[in-house]
Amino acid sequence: MDRTGLNQIGDYAWRIDPAGEMRAPAIIFADEALIDDMDDKVREQIVNVTTLPGIVGPAYAMPDAHWGYGFPIGGVAAFAPEEGGVISAGGVGFDISCGVRLLATGLSRADIEAVKLNFAHELSRAIPAGVGSKGRIVLDDDELDAMLAGGAGWAVRQGWGRAEDLPRIEENGTMRGAVPEFISAKAHKRQRKEMGTLGSGNHYLEVQEVVQIYDVDVARRFGLDAGRIVAMIHCGSRGLGHQIGTEFLRDMAISAPEHGIRLPDRELACAPIESDLGQRYIGAMRAGINCALANRQILTHLVRKAFAGFFAGADLPVVYDVSHNTCKEEEHVIDGRMRRVFVHRKGATRALGPGASQLPEAFVDCGQPVIIGGSMGTSSFVLVGDARSEAMSLGSACHGAGRAMSRHAAAKLWKGRQVQDALASEGIIVKSPSSRGIAEEAPGAYKNVDAVVEVAEKAGLARRVARLKPVICIKG
């Protein structure tokens, strides 16, 4: 990124002061290397976000920020309803509540190694993954509505999980305020056969080993020990979320002039929070969040069953479940006073520090787990929310490594078999229905996640707790 107009504030943050149509400053979290590597489009997009009506406080870009649609991936911004603040379908994105869930297993690396190939095969059979895969659960309209209102809570009541899972999920597993009636028949139809499916692209199920602990006490609180095995599920709201995004993006783009909104980029399509369209989107988007939470809950059940078949007594408690693409109504101190705002996090994780009122009891005095997914060959991380992030980034942190090259470029550089063989030589088994999909997701196509989490820690957004290394990867 060209540094012109960026004012460095501290070692890990860069500020763009309001100019022209900007209603607020923008702040990018990065060290010198990350800011130089960051796409200029990140600056253009985060500046565009600051021009939207009713923004309060700065718009933020996380250390893993990269060029997105409307908002940059890694973009965070809050809007106040009483100031004409907007809600943006583009600011949430197509994959509503895409997120990561981490399960502890209590198993050792040696337990997995003894059966690794067979177990990888069983997981790839048990977890529907990839384009065209269908779930084994088909819901009718009434069941879909119940799922959209109840989220993971609904899934647990259906028998896919346990009551003790729910406090380990954001919103206690159920996003309140969901309005299933605002979901179209087309979105229903797109979701009917997709419950309990992983999807494709960058979505995955990974069996990982905890290879490094940075904070022993917090790791113990999270149920993480060095040398132990965990399972990570990365997926979102599937076809339903995609269809909600598609439909509301269009309605908001068309109606923006009626609401007096000038869009610098149509992908920032939005509507006033207090408008009829804004309220309908909020109700539908919350139902989309519940769809993602229910989906990860069903997948959790399938993963548990697969583990139980190989490892007697493995019960896989949930460490935590975080969502990346959301807009949530929250209270934050902004410009010296408590404000009720709608916080968009697009490719960014909520990272509440110790003492935050929304935290489950287990994490009140240490902060929430912040789960950062890596790529097939690189580390993933568990961080813990830092209390300083509340004032610095509306309690937000990065969500992953971020792509360093396009899928097209990656598929030209690598072949799927070659990537699989290279990873197998490092002890990592990769299973996927698509060889090209593996090439497009090659570890070399991603930024260095180690650098991203180090900057997140040094900037005061979240602290490292544990590093996880893949052992088996089931790619969508």
Added chain:
Amino acid sequence: MTASMIDPEEVGTRETVRIVCEAPDREMLLVDWLNALVYEMATRSMVFGDFSVSLSDGRLEAEARGEPIDIARHAPSVEVKGATYTELKVTRGNDGVWTAQCIIDV
């Protein structure tokens, strides 16, 4: 868009789906057309490889020809979530050639 998922040469064209879209401007019509295809692919579990499109006054009428997805033969790499408005352009150059550009989210 098909090429982002699979090799278009591998798609048979034994089934036809008719699609009609209307939109206030050309750019939005392009997005609507692509999103209509995304929807048909998702709900019919099909891929398309051959298209006839006619345009008039903000209205698009099309036939998309394809076949049910065969995971082993088509080996799809990604599913398309939706067409975005990012870098969206439908323009006609001085040489009379039309360019339609849209970024899709996968």
